[in-house]
Amino acid sequence: MNILEEALKRGEKTLSENDSKRFLAEHGIPVTKEKIATSEGEAVKIAGEIGYPVVLKASGSEFAHKTEMNLIELDLRTETEVREAFKRLTGNPKAKVEEVLVQQMIKGDRELVVGLTRDPQFGPCVMFGLGGIFTEILEDVAFRVAPLTRWDAYDMMEDIKAKKILEAFRGKPAVDREVLADILITIGKIGLDYDLVKEIDVNPLKILNGKPVAVDALVVLDTDAAKQ
């Protein structure tokens, strides 16, 4: 059974961060290396496999605003730091955290956003723009209706005001537009192929050595479509 149907069966309206990324990765979208840990020892083991530094996040579809609830532990560089962070997360008085996501820490040098929305007139539409906190402040985003041609994907990158962010700057290489175009086209294709997927947010999509990687992702399910 696939990731979407399993989540619906559990009564979830959104996929957890890890499930969202597993779903995107299945479709070829590059995501952070990560794994769920249910114990301190397991977290340390996974961190060793991924390689330091790592990030620990409370895992579960109910945790949508992790930063605000102190459910993220960034830039953990040693086994001890991982153990302490695990204790803090599972001991958080405001949230019942049973599982912790151990994730590759990607510093990155630029933050972009990629998403999927469903327009009442045009159906699935792909969004692309400036990511991180700037998405909401500057609203520098462009939309294209799915399916996207390769030219549409490239044209989208030209369509944001901050398009220079994709070029080489301060010693960092230009963003690999080929890979970025693949991601945009794929997101549109997901919108066409899966009625169960209502919306997708990949924010931030970080740029590491020119390559985009989905650092956080959220897949919203359409529970009405599921009933049909």
Add this chain to the structure above:
Amino acid sequence: MRTKRDLDILFNPRSIAFIGASQNPAKWGFIIPLNILKGQFKGELYPVNPRLESFLGIPCYPSVGAIPGSVDLAIITTPAKTVPSLIDECGAKGIRFVIVVSSNFSETGPEGAELERELVERAGRYGITIVGPNTMGIYSAASRLNALMPPVVPLEGRLSMFSQSGNVGVQMLYWGNNKGLGFNKFVSSGNEADLTCEDYLAYFGDDEATEVILGYMEGIDPGSDLIRVARRVCRKKPVLIFKGGRTATGGKAAASHSGAMAGSSRVLKGVFRQAGIVEIAESQGLIDAAKIFSAYPIPKGNRVGILTRGGGWGVITADACEEHGLVVPPLPEEIIRRLDKILPPYWSRGNPVDMAANILLEPFMECMEALAEWDEVDSVIALGGSIQGIFDFEAKVEGTKELKEVIILAREVAREYTTQNDVVLDHTRDLVDRTGKPVVVVTLGDYEGFKSDLRDHGVVSYPTPERAVKALKRMVEYRRFLDSPVEEI
């Protein structure tokens, strides 16, 4: 995907039944047939009204069934509730197209919407195609069909327009008249109970008499094929669309206006760009763009040569170009040498080419030619091409006798000089044809000649450099789309 609708008969009917003919000059039942007759419609007009024997000097018929011979098109202006049964009569007569001018359908609420559904359902039984209801009518140059509410007689041209707002569309026809811009076909789509914008777009796309398509839209139906249709049409000819209801406020007005749902403006912007539609966001911009697209070839790229009689206007134009993504390249040596032979030694030697207050016509035309022939630019903006208005012929002459005589003489020279404006315009058009590049004239100020510039000389002129730049930019955007690869998806 909807089946394509053949609208040849709608736009070229051999005969029209006008249902609701009225002798009251304040009623549409009087005004519209008057406009049809006044416009010298090439086919037959049969007014229908059981209480009239004749109407405006032609026989009037008691019913559609009583009309001798066949009828291609019916136009109805009677109250909404009478329309469904009239559709039955039209069906029995074998009429294929009905334009329902009458209002009080879906735009007024659920009761009207029910009546509209009934109208479409009945029309479907007879294979009748409906324009409207709640439409301001149609125009077609080929059959001289002027079935419009207002008494506008559009100039004949190669531009066709559909409009979800009758009054916005009709205003474009008026503006076209003022600016020498001709139309081929026009339809006010009304409530779009049957025929929709995408049907008109598809039809105009295949119509050989139409070279440029103009549209005013507020809503797009969910699941509409508009974008798929537009993608195909835009490869063949430019489609310029003004989308009303972009903002939350405008959107609300749209919902209560045409019974249409306004879409999210950002999504729409992207969708238009994908389809190759040139989106226009100001009413003035729609007619400005229509002028240049209907008269000039699409430039190959975004590089512009600027010619000005005075420095300041050149600076303003260069700024506007840069702000709108147009490039003003530096002059190469050979063009400088060519211009050196025309201009005084102190000229700017750069692009913009500043003629240093030289007002003579010959050098102006020669400079324009040099810029148009320069292979590193794709279009030319010529400021001050018209010299009308530089001498105030109306001003009262005062002063000594000698002074008066000199001024009067100077005026005569200027008047003579002004008549040579036509020479400049014809030269401009010749350059466009010869080089395949748009040469846009900026008159700097209002001037009487906009209409004849375009209609009589085929030259596109605007009063300000900003408007010229915006119009050119839209052509450059369209070029970008034309040059993009055709990808199967």
